[in-house]
Amino acid sequence: MSNLLQLCVSGLSLGTIYALIALGFVVIYRASTVFNFAHGEFLSFGAFCMVSLCAAGLPWGISLATAMVLTGALGAAVERVVLRPMIGRPVFVTIIVTIFVGAILRSAIFIAWGPQTRGMPTPWDPLTTFEVAGASLLANSVAAVAAGACALAAFFALVRRTKLGVAMRATASDQETALALGVPVGRVFAATWFLAGLFAALAGVFLGMFPRSVDTNLGFVALRAFPAVIVGGLDSAWGTVLAGVLLGVLEVLCQGYVNPHLGEFGKNLHAVFPYVVMILFLIVRPHGLFGTREVERV
């Protein structure tokens, strides 16, 4: 029982991180039909910024906020410089372009921060645990869930209640109409990339806190959030968040309860588990949990 609780909490924290990453994909996709394969590099960039800012002596919270804003700015810059001129091009062209941008960013990060692995600084002792009902919960996990939940709540409030949120949804719904109504669609695109960057940095920082420390491979972890995007339905923010959290929990539960019974074969089963779920969804329910049916798949 306590084991289950423990696994659920670490699953939730992994799921929250998946949700943040997947939401970044989805806001960009919804606004501009661009599938951003450079997203993982935003995670690395945010995590490395965090490491450097903390090393420079800034307080943890301020470092986090700065790393998020810097990553957001990187996202907006990529949009403005590389993708804005691509508006109206076929989807596969923008996909290739974002893969290319990702490769450039990865090299740039490698040049800037080098190959060595860094530890992600935490304001608390990274091994702190809380004892709840006999289970010991990692402070890192609890913090990831709390921070992720706050970020997601802020996002949904933004989308529902603000002028920018209405503009984002109008643009996602019908770009030409948004233009005709006087919505500055270019600036809305930049804003969505900025938001995606904020979430990516937050996800990168918490991802770096788990045993997995910060190195240039962090970017590939973003691919592991990919199933959440598909299962959630590609164009549904809520669906993505839900799918991210669910897949995170399932992955950890699989690791805890299924892997040990499969011997050598089961060693890394949990890592492919989300993909198995994704493929099942593609076969049985290709529009995902909440996606629009006619949405174009990539």
Add this chain to the structure above:
Amino acid sequence: MLEVTNLEVVYHQVVLVLKGVTLRVPAGETVALLGPNGAGKTTALRAVTGLLDIHEGRITKGSVRFDGREVAGRRADAIVGGGLAQVMEGRRVLVDLSVEENLLAGAWSLPRREAAAELERAFERFAILADRRRQQAGYLSGGEQQMLAIARALMSRPRMLLLDEPSLGLAPRVVGEVAELISTLAAEGLSILLVEQNAAMALSVASHASILENGRIVREGPAAELAADEDVREFYLGLGGDGRTDYRRVKHYRRRKRWLS
């Protein structure tokens, strides 16, 4: 107020769609732009509102001036901010947003407080929309969607409104309501350019009209004069002299068209 002079528009660098269109909408007037399918009416509106880009269209000649300022090359949001709003063909309601959010999307150029005031004004004028303010716009009827589209365009407090076939697909009674609304707006001082295929409706509310065929203006004049014109009556109002199509007259009309253009 709006002066389109000798406008040429090319799509995809090869398809010449507007071949020198000249059109004026004086301040406070309602002008109708009539013409058959594919004549280039929507294209003319796109040229005025900065929407050619996303259709791979370009102005290759001529000018579009609003209040004496050149509009060509300006961004769509700047044009709306300058007081020129439009209702696109097919209403284009944002189906997954609520009625209220649709209206707010039209008020981007206004500060928050003014947008809220404008919203209340819209709900006063359009009582049907007020009843459904939280409902998804996709569930409104065609007539209600057209009203929403017009209300939404008015949210930016335009001085001039462009309407692209607002009567399209509506029942005659609703077309009457739209016509009435246009007259009311005109009486309040709004300048209007009304693109229509429903010539009877357009000529009943406009003071002037132009007829666009195949990228050229082939007739223009006071609305009453066009409404009384034999050719216009026959080909746009469907009111032939004896009710049957007279092929000799079709030929005669074709010849005249060629001569005019």
